[in-house]
Amino acid sequence: MSWLLHRIDDRLSHGQVVVAWAQRLQPQRIDVVDDAVGSRLRPARIWVADDAAASSSWERSLLLSAAPGIEVRVVNVAAAAAAYAEEAAAPGGAFLLVRDLASARALVEAGAAVPAWNLGGLHYAPGKSKINEYIYLDDGDLGAARALLERGVTLEVQDVPASRAQSLRALIPMLSAT
């Protein structure tokens, strides 16, 4: 099993990922999935995956430089879903990062057999309700979460390895209501 971590974090690759999780789990490759960026640079090794900078080769080189010693690839959701099984069988470990629950849902619905997502950072924005200090969700997020749960995907809230993982279902009982 190549996949070590599947993470939903609006910062994509950043300190918690490249320092805390990477040292804990030691991936050989970080795959950043973002439709906005992915279509442009499939074979790139590290990207800064940011909607505002999606069209910028400069941003991609920033992400490349931001995780020294780790190969980073950015692909769109469809490409990541298509490559998912192959990566799962590849030697070495990998992280899969998406920026939001909608992307996580799209990836799974496109065929990636992701067993569990780590919700690591979905920060406050207008219209979002607080779940904990680093997770804020709106109705669209909850819809995506519900769809993932209905497919049997586990959703766990945990920012860094040293903190306790909590199931999103336990934090939001209404997700279990049908």
Place this chain on the structure above:
Amino acid sequence: MSARVPALLVMHADLSAALLRAAEQVVGPIEGVETLSNAGLSRDDLERAITERVERWPSGGLVFTDFWGGSCHQCGASAARGRGEVVVVTGLNLPTLIDYLHNREKYGVVDLAERLQKKGQESIRVQRSAA
């Protein structure tokens, strides 16, 4: 003598404010240095908060962050993009901040950033115990 190069410290948790307070204990009250924490901010909001501050600088300045590759660095770099006189310097420590304070009116932005990189690298030293 040049105009004073302004600075913004962008770091995790309370580090930037604490670093500035520590520097003030050494050199006295400090003007022209702003601080910002990334706590609770999405990538977009952190970049926006940095941009709001650096775009007030009439002729550039320095964005200091704690470590290379973190959100503070990446968002600082994004905010500085296209603003040639806004330069990001990562890995700021107290000796380097004090060197900035002593030299911010003597250098332009780019030359000051290069000086601080060198000074910062030199600032970590090992005190070997006496034989």
